[in-house]
Amino acid sequence: MNRQILHIDMNNCFASIEMKLRPELRGIPLVVSASHDGRHGIVLAKSEEAKIFNIKTAEPIWMAKKRCKDLKIVEPHYDEYKKHSIWAREIYYSYTNQVEPFSLDEAWLDITGSTKLFGTPLEIANTIRQRIKDELGITVSVGLSFNKIFAKLASDIARPDSVNEIRKDNFKQIVWPMKISNMMGIGQASVKKLNEAGIFSLGDIAKTKREELEKILGSHGEKIWDQVNGLDNSEVKDFHHLDPIKSISHGRTFIENLDSKEEIRYVFHRLAQKVSRRLIEENLEAMGVQISVKDKDLKQESFQKILDYSSFSSIVLRDTALDLFENYKWDKSIRFLELRAINLTKDSNVQTNFLADFKDEDKKSKLDKAIFNLQNNFGKDMVKLGYSPDLDERYGDEKFER
Ligand SMILES: [Mg+2]
Numbered sequence: 001m002n003r004q005i006l007h008i009d010m011n012n013c014f015a016s017i018e019m020k021l022r023p024e025l026r027g028i029p030l031v032v033s034a035s036h037d038g039r040h041g042i043v044l045a046k047s048e049e050a051k052i053f054n055i056k057t058a059e060p061i062w063m064a065k066k067r068c069k070d071l072k073i074v075e076p077h078y079d080e081y082k083k084h085s086i087w088a089r090e091i092y093y094s095y096t097n098q099v100e101p102f103s104l105d106e107a108w109l110d111i112t113g114s115t116k117l118f119g120t121p122l123e124i125a126n127t128i129r130q131r132i133k134d135e136l137g138i139t140v141s142v143g144l145s146f147n148k149i150f151a152k153l154a155s156d157i158a159r160p161d162s163v164n165e166i167r168k169d170n171f172k173q174i175v176w177p178m179k180i181s182n183m184m185g186i187g188q189a190s191v192k193k194l195n196e197a198g199i200f201s202l203g204d205i206a207k208t209k210r211e212e213l214e215k216i217l218g219s220h221g222e223k224i225w226d227q228v229n230g231l232d233n234s235e236v237k238d239f240h241h242l243d244p245i246k247s248i249s250h251g252r253t254f255i256e257n258l259d260s261k262e263e264i265r266y267v268f269h270r271l272a273q274k275v276s277r278r279l280i281e282e283n284l285e286a287m288g289v290q291i292s293v294k295d296k297d298l299k300q301e302s303f304q305k306i307l308d309y310s311s312f313s314s315i316v317l318r319d320t321a322l323d324l325f326e327n328y329k330w331d332k333s334i335r336f337l338e339l340r341a342i343n344l345t346k347d348s349n350v351q352t353n354f355l356a357d358f359k360d361e362d363k364k365s366k367l368d369k370a371i372f373n374l375q376n377n378f379g380k381d382m383v384k385l386g387y388s389p390d391l392d393e394r395y396g397d398e399k400f401e402r
Pocket of ligand 1: 009010011012013106
């Protein structure tokens with residue numbers, strides 16, 4: 001099936017937002033620059049009127065001023081740019097859940113699955129363009145194509161406030177006459193190498209043998225050959241709608257099999273700390289704990305338990321793991337142990353057993369958070385939830401297989 005990909009690019013994003021916030025800036029040559037003294041500043045963004053003076057992004061202000069004496073220079077307001085970026089994304093997400101931001105002012109949308117609900121791809125593109133204009137007060141260029149690379153190219157060459165389509169039946173006429181530097185992902189070094197090989201247009205790349213490009217640019221050469229021939233099949237990555245993490249686990253296989261309760265206690269103590277750390281990092285709590293045990297013949301058994309209260313505390317995780325281990329019929333030495341936090345939740349202290357008393361869960365959790373913060377500030381070795389230096393020595397990381 002043909003994919004339908006949009007690339008949406010806010011026109012002169014920073015400059016447009018400044019003009020929206022201060023309408024008196026409209027209609028004059030204007031650039032956004034972080035430095036007012038004109039000596040060190042560079043152009044971060046420019047208005048349509050400034051483009052008439054051939055002013056370029058990243059150009060030093062003093063050079064731009066030489067060509068345009070009345071150039072108005074304004075300070076950037078990044079908080080405003082971020083706000084607009086988030087508002088635009090909210091609009092994009094109302095048409096598809098596949099949105100890949102490329103920068104503050106650009107994003108790809110895969111709308112292949114949206115046409116039944118919202119109209120043809122061109123209609124969707126135009127609806128979004130109009131909504132951004134009406135609701136955000138700035139304009140966008142929208143590229144529509146059957147892959148990400150051509151969608152980006154289509155928006156790059158689109159007029160402001162318009163939709164431009166590159167199709168399977170016209171991409172050769174549109175894309176191939178372009179200079180190779182117009183395509184994203186071909187940097188200056190590659191351009192130089194390709195030029196030296198007599199390759200100047202994107203069409204030249206398409207007509208060169210794929211193996212030949214591989215010789216010039218390595219695997220990157222093969223990739224861009226595929227791209228100019230319309231074979232780019234990279235996905236629109238969906239950063240916002242990540243699959244929720246279902247569980248967090250740490251396990252260890254031992255070089256020397258474990259035979260004593262003391263060793264088991266120590267290993268669960270260590271694994272619990274690692275799992276706890278991950279939970280804190282992900283801002284999650286476990287409502288249950290599962291352990292897996294493998295003996296030296298690789299026979300595996302698992303046990304699990306729901307906690308009375310959700311927790312990220314390593315003490316709770318460790319003690320629960322040890323309780324669960326009591327169910328294990330231990331007759332051979334142990335080769336592998338794993339501790340898994342399950343039934344994860346974003347909420348804190350979720351009560352799962354309504355008969356349970358609220359004990360000192362809070363204190364245990366605070367201890368783990370304090371250690372987490374100390375380790376982040378001073379390094380992991382600076383502070384540990386103590387067990388026994390003697391066991392650290394005997395069963396520390398070096399005793400684990402990697
Ligand atoms: Mg832009």
